[in-house]
Amino acid sequence: MFLLEPLQYGFMQRSLLVAVIVGIICAVVGSYLMVRRMSLLGDAISHSLLPGLAIAFILGVNLYVGAFVAGVISAVLIGWIHTRSPIKEDAAMGIVFSAFFALGITLITIVQRTNKIDLNHFLFGNILGVSFLEVRDTAIIAAIVLLAVALLYKELLFYCFDPMGAQAAGLPVHWFNAGLMVLVALTVVASMKAVGVILVLALLITPAAAAYLLVPRFHQVMLVGSGIGIVSSVSGMYLSYYYNLPSGPAIVMVVSAIFFVSLLFSLSYGLLTQLKQTFKA
Incomplete structure (x- = not known):
């Protein structure tokens, strides 16, 4: 009864579907970001969506399209600043995302001033308010992301673990870097309604990080991370429904709790496990 009661409402059915989709693609793309040590890229791109959202609203076009265009432009700018100047990539991310975020807020x-538009829905998400069209758009984006990962799995894995080796092997590493940024932008756009641009980094990185503590192989990190993402998203939805909590923060609190439990009890890296082995020694 506890699990079935929310399902009688159409808005909960749509929200849970989006939660499952977002949980999967965030863990898959986030696994690459974690290996590549580019976790902050997700944060930079998510903050950079706001001007695209605002411009799309002004022009009356699909908000997803505006957000994606802004995300891609920010990713291109980060790469351009990094390659054309002595500025490091992390500094370039900070410069671009703060500039885009400020422009978006403005x-x-x-x-x-002239339209009723709720900024909080963009910043913190409103998954309980997703429409059928937004479910459709999220599913289309997820299909594109997962298809790209399936087709380029080995090449992306090689590039993320050893960029110099991939370049020496003749792989177009610049295109892979650009492609990874596009995948991140698509994933952030798909997750925007669920957790908002402020909290999307948590859903991108934390499930993959928790899985990394639990399993040894990369494909296992993707699979376990996707499971953690789904459980976190669905659990956060139920918490939001029964306790009247904001949905985005509820999802992030659950996934963060799972990470800290993994950090404590992981068989390979768990802090309590290592402490126990120390006492035995």
């Missing part, structure tokens, strides 16, 4: 503030 544009949305201007829009709010």
